[in-house]
Amino acid sequence: MTHIDVDDVSRLRAAIGRLSRQxxxxxxxxxxxxxxxxxxxxxxxxxxxxxxxxAELEGINPTMLSRIVGKLSDADLxxxxxxxxxxxxxxVQTTAAGRKLHDRVQGQRSKAIAARLENMPxxxxxxxxxxxxxxEALSAR
Numbered sequence: 001m002t003h004i005d006v007d008d009v010s011r012l013r014a015a016i017g018r019l020s021r022q023x024x025x026x027x028x029x030x031x032x033x034x035x036x037x038x039x040x041x042x043x044x045x046x047x048x049x050x051x052x053x054x055a056e057l058e059g060i061n062p063t064m065l066s067r068i069v070g071k072l073s074d075a076d077l078x079x080x081x082x083x084x085x086x087x088x089x090x091x092v093q094t095t096a097a098g099r100k101l102h103d104r105v106q107g108q109r110s111k112a113i114a115a116r117l118e119n120m121p122x123x124x125x126x127x128x129x130x131x132x133x134x135x136e137a138l139s140a141r
Contacts, residue, residue: 026112027105032071035060037105039068040094043078044102047093050083054092077101 024034032040035058042057043049049057055065069092072078077098083089094102117125 022116023109023112027108030101030105032075035064036068036071039065040072040077040098040102041105043072043092044094044099047078048081048091049093050089050091072098 020034027037030037039054039058039060042054046054046057051062051065051069054069055062058065060068069078069080073080073092075097076095078092079095080090080092083091117128120128
């Protein structure tokens, strides 16, 4: 295994944090928190999905997730349905409005990243794109 330099880890963490804040700022006009948009995105990609699985994927405690689901449901972005195998349980899925908002968020965030990539020197942009498999593996763990 390669020796991991503490300073490099700190730089990577800081860069990821700045990118995350920039992406969140690119959709600040939408009126939902980053956590709410994250839950909406997971439901859009994985739904219909059970509340327990959603909480695990999002890393959110059930009480907080319940509040987020309530807000998204009140905004008609997701809907609660009876679980197909367990009538006592609930699954959530996006509504047409939820899918539309999710697509808008993804589009705005993609434009923000594309603009940054276009302003980078070609070699740096190519290096960053070549690192995608490693970044995807890092985020999957």
